[in-house]
Amino acid sequence: MDREKRHRAHIRNMEALEMSFEVASRSCKEAIRHGDEHEIIALTRTCALLLGATLEDRLMTIISSPDFPESSEQRVMGKRTVLEMWNQVLVEAFSVRYNVPRSKIPSALPYTSAAYFTGMKSVVDDWMESLINTRNCLAHGQWIVAFNEQRSSVNQERTARLNALTLWHLRLQKNMLRHLERLIFDLTVTQYAFERDFDRHWANLKAAQTRISSDKSKEWELLLQSRHQRGKGYTKRNYRQLIDAGLL
Known part of the structure; x- marks a missing residue:
């Protein structure tokens, strides 16, 4: 499949995932209104699974875009985990925009640009790993009890994370993903919008993070x-x- 067709296919998948999340989210809100605990648990976990899948497909949409160099896409795809892929996207995008070797990101970036990179990377590292791990647990059928990688013993941290899932948190995380994607789009496609609009998108990201922390x-x-x-x-x-x- 050529790159353009792959990009269109990823967009279709992403749109379907977005719609599925909204459908499951509406059903979950209705279950919350009625206080149906069994439905709340089932639908909250469904939303987490869908959001985790959306996280990966948004990545695929970004790197298959004609605005993202094909050589960069190949390097991203060479990474082992989805989290490593997202971090490589940032390295590739900043390298191209500021004409700095990938190996010298962020150290050789101008001061403000390095701050942009560090901030965006912190968003990726601080909350994506948790969501990715939760998605993996759910995808492997671990909806109540989460196991370690070898499935030989219970992973208490992951199990606690499953039990702490709420629709409120997931919707805020979805909002964070939208703002992060917009920053990456501006970084890779636009001439001026990234620097011009960074503070606005960053403020929205931080607001979502603050609301998550306030619980x-x-x-x-x-x-x-x-x-x-x-x-x-x-x-x-x-x-x-x-x-x-x-x-x-």
Whole structure:
């Protein structure tokens, strides 16, 4: 398959994954409103699996783009893990934009550009690895208990991470991915937009990170449930008023 066809195929896959995440997310929100714990767990893990897959397919979409050098794509594909691939994307993109050898990224970059690189790499390293590991656990059928790489014993850290998954966190992570992808797009395609718009995208990324750290997921879930209960109350009162008025 030639590169252009692969790129179009990755875009179609990404669009399907985005739609699937939104469908599962809406169903999960409805389960949260009703307080159905079994559905919440199943759908939250489904959303995590879909977001992890989206993370990988967005990577494939970026590197197969005609704006990303084919030699760079080959070097990215030569990496062993998805996390290493994302980090190599940053190295390749900064190397091309600032005409600096890959081996000297970020040390030979101008000061501000090096700060851009370090910031973007920190986003990749700080939250992508956790999401990738969680996706791998789920893809290997480890939906309740996560194992080590050899599947010889329980991995307590990964199991705890599964139990800590919430839709609120996943939606914020999806938002972070969108802003990171936009930065990489500007870095590889545009002439001025990367430097011009970096602070705005970075502020959005940091805002999402701050909200994740503050962990308001329980408050958000309680808000959904309270709104649902108020809605049920309104429906009952309206129904009673219609009966009393002889309209039903």
